[in-house]
Amino acid sequence: MEFRTQSEFVKLTNIFFNAPCISFVRMPENTPVTETVILVGIATAKQDISSTQEYLDELAFLVETAGGVTLHRFVQKLDHADPRTYVGSGKLLEIRDWLDENPADMAVFDDELSASQARNIEKVLNCRIIDRNNLILDIFARRAQTAHARVQVELAQNEYLLPRLTRMWTHLEKQRGGIGMRGPGEQEIETDRRILRYRISLLKEKLKEIDKQKSTQRKSRRDMIRVALVGYTNVGKSTIMNLLSKSEVFAENKLFATLDTTVRKVVFESQPFLLSDTVGFIRKLPHTLVESFKSTLDEVREADILVHVVDISHPGFEEQINVVKQTLTDIQASDKPTIMLFNKIDAYSFTEKEPDDLSPATRENLTLEDLQKTWMARENLPSLFISATTKENLPTLRETLFHEVRKILATRYPENTY
Numbered sequence: 001m002e003f004r005t006q007s008e009f010v011k012l013t014n015i016f017f018n019a020p021c022i023s024f025v026r027m028p029e030n031t032p033v034t035e036t037v038i039l040v041g042i043a044t045a046k047q048d049i050s051s052t053q054e055y056l057d058e059l060a061f062l063v064e065t066a067g068g069v070t071l072h073r074f075v076q077k078l079d080h081a082d083p084r085t086y087v088g089s090g091k092l093l094e095i096r097d098w099l100d101e102n103p104a105d106m107a108v109f110d111d112e113l114s115a116s117q118a119r120n121i122e123k124v125l126n127c128r129i130i131d132r133n134n135l136i137l138d139i140f141a142r143r144a145q146t147a148h149a150r151v152q153v154e155l156a157q158n159e160y161l162l163p164r165l166t167r168m169w170t171h172l173e174k175q176r177g178g179i180g181m182r183g184p185g186e187q188e189i190e191t192d193r194r195i196l197r198y199r200i201s202l203l204k205e206k207l208k209e210i211d212k213q214k215s216t217q218r219k220s221r222r223d224m225i226r227v228a229l230v231g232y233t234n235v236g237k238s239t240i241m242n243l244l245s246k247s248e249v250f251a252e253n254k255l256f257a258t259l260d261t262t263v264r265k266v267v268f269e270s271q272p273f274l275l276s277d278t279v280g281f282i283r284k285l286p287h288t289l290v291e292s293f294k295s296t297l298d299e300v301r302e303a304d305i306l307v308h309v310v311d312i313s314h315p316g317f318e319e320q321i322n323v324v325k326q327t328l329t330d331i332q333a334s335d336k337p338t339i340m341l342f343n344k345i346d347a348y349s350f351t352e353k354e355p356d357d358l359s360p361a362t363r364e365n366l367t368l369e370d371l372q373k374t375w376m377a378r379e380n381l382p383s384l385f386i387s388a389t390t391k392e393n394l395p396t397l398r399e400t401l402f403h404e405v406r407k408i409l410a411t412r413y414p415e416n417t418y
Helices: 006-017 049-067 087-100 117-127 132-143 146-167 186-219 235-247 287-292 319-328 370-376 394-412
Strands: 036-043 069-077 106-109 130-131 226-231 260-267 272-275 305-311 338-343 382-385
Touching: 006 049, 006 272, 006 287, 036 049, 036 087, 036 319, 049 069, 049 132, 069 087, 087 117, 106 117, 117 146, 130 132, 132 146, 132 287, 146 319, 226 319, 235 260, 235 305, 260 394, 272 338, 272 394, 305 319, 305 394, 338 394, 370 382, 382 394
Parallel strands: 036 069, 036 106, 106 130, 226 272, 226 305, 305 338, 338 382
Antiparallel strands: 260 272
16 A cells, blocks of 8 residues: 555554554443433334334344443334435434433434434434444444454444544544534545555455465364354354353353354264354344355355254244345355254243134244144254253254264265264
């Protein structure tokens, strides 16, 4: 990269080595955060009110995972998001009036906001504005433990930040307005863009070097059958990993508890194989994160068997299944042998229909046995129902995995007998 002046080079050096403002602030996991939050979402022709409320439930869980407290939520019915303010002007004034009486630190919007939308909303609401993508990136930054994960997250953060410099980038600003805080001049913005692009380029090069090391590690394990746990975030993959491998992978009831892929050797009846626990997927996952974490997901792409873990107790588990399937398609891993593993049957509940109720059965009043029959018939795949908490049906999972591994071994090494 060439610099037009010496001062530009000095500026680059100072920013990257002395100033923390180029990237999002990463705080330790135990840092106390008491920020209060309101949630804002819209219901459209493609997303009804019930779906929007479910998305906001998940958004509230994301806020809790990040350490915030949700005070209130606002939902508006619109054909599509307003290109200027996301919600309509009337709803925005309603939110402002509520905030005047109930001050909150920030407003979190359930969809990605453009730089102009965030700027327009911020002028009216007089509080910090972030969107779902920004929130997920913040959680990833808090959770990243290894050098590999930190590089991936920082790359995603900087790529998210690049088109939003006019609103957020004010480290060399000579004049500040009032609450809106005017941005720097165009010349400074262009310089900042050059600096940020340079940082992105450096991170991509660093990621390539780490990927080479990871690829070498995977080559050394090529002779063994590899099984990867995949699924929506917080469905119990890490808990299942601990049960099967007798290890102590970090697991808790929060979103994205696992970012780094963990691989353990497992032996069933003298038959060894490798089991990997991967980062969970989520609806509306930022594109920059998918791109940055493709190297982490190489464990999924190169696996011989996928175990698709599903939280059967979640009311929207079928949509979660579709999200995972779409993500597997995006990373070219959808054609692998797959075991559907429905977890948390101990938490599943249903509402029994009245004897004289002639309406069709719904998801809410299907018994677990009904669901088992439905999914076993629907999917041309092994479908298991377990509870990782109570260990119910865990022997069936072990037996199924053993037979699936043996089948692949028989195909790959027909001359060997086991």
